[in-house]
Amino acid sequence: MLQIGTGGLGSPFALYLTAAGVGELTIIDNDILDISNLQRQILYNETQIGEAKVKSAKSILNKLNSDVKVNAYRDYVDENSIKKYLKEKHYDFIVDCSDNFKTKFLVNQIAIKNNLKCVIAGIKDFYGQIITINPKISACYHCVFSSIETPSDKSPLPVIGVTPGILGTLEALEVIKTTLGLPNLENKILMVNLIDLRFNIVDIIKNEKCFCSQ
Numbered sequence: 001m002l003q004i005g006t007g008g009l010g011s012p013f014a015l016y017l018t019a020a021g022v023g024e025l026t027i028i029d030n031d032i033l034d035i036s037n038l039q040r041q042i043l044y045n046e047t048q049i050g051e052a053k054v055k056s057a058k059s060i061l062n063k064l065n066s067d068v069k070v071n072a073y074r075d076y077v078d079e080n081s082i083k084k085y086l087k088e089k090h091y092d093f094i095v096d097c098s099d100n101f102k103t104k105f106l107v108n109q110i111a112i113k114n115n116l117k118c119v120i121a122g123i124k125d126f127y128g129q130i131i132t133i134n135p136k137i138s139a140c141y142h143c144v145f146s147s148i149e150t151p152s153d154k155s156p157l158p159v160i161g162v163t164p165g166i167l168g169t170l171e172a173l174e175v176i177k178t179t180l181g182l183p184n185l186e187n188k189i190l191m192v193n194l195i196d197l198r199f200n201i202v203d204i205i206k207n208e209k210c211f212c213s214q
């Protein structure tokens with residue numbers, strides 16, 4: 001299991017996967033814990049402010065379930081840096097828990113190129129969406145979102161703490177259900193509206209012109 005990002009989405013994701021006894025979890029994140037993160041990044045506490053998030057995450061997750069091997073690397077994920085992690089071992093899943101579109105598209109691309117099952121979630125204030133990708137078979141993130149203008153502003157999207165809590169938990173659920181062969185969000189996107197408490201599933205189809213179809 002390869003987890004990209006260990007913030008708002010990554011906190012519940014890592015906690016549930018570790019609690020479930022995932023076997024081995026590799027987490028990559030470059031951030032240092034700031035007090036402003038604690039509103040949504042429930043893996044952490046006040047005593048860890050100023051530490052690398054991967055270091056704090058590993059220590060908390062090890063205490064939760066010592067049977068799970070947690071590999072935590074402080075690194076910025078880009079097209080080049082990810083290569084060494086992919087070479088090191090075989091992963092069954094890559095899961096996006098990042099806070100920006102650039103990384104989500106990159107995680108999607110890595111999943112397709114390396115034939116890894118993939119879950120990607122995104123959030124903004126009270127809204128979120130989540131998709132599961134089975135490379136070569138189901139529609140990918142790029143099939144759905146390539147035509148959407150991504151904000152040029154590099155600052156993180158505004159967020160209510162509970163929103164990534166719910167979407168990160170759904171990411172863990174998708175991994176568990178996909179592993180068990182249960183119905184999942186392949187060729188579907190789940191749109192979550194936490195203001196009106198609406199969960200809508202939209203069917204999506206693989207774009208024949210997308211790179212995932214080549």
Ligand SMILES: [Zn+2]
Nearest residue numbers: 140143210212
């Ligand atoms: Zn595609």
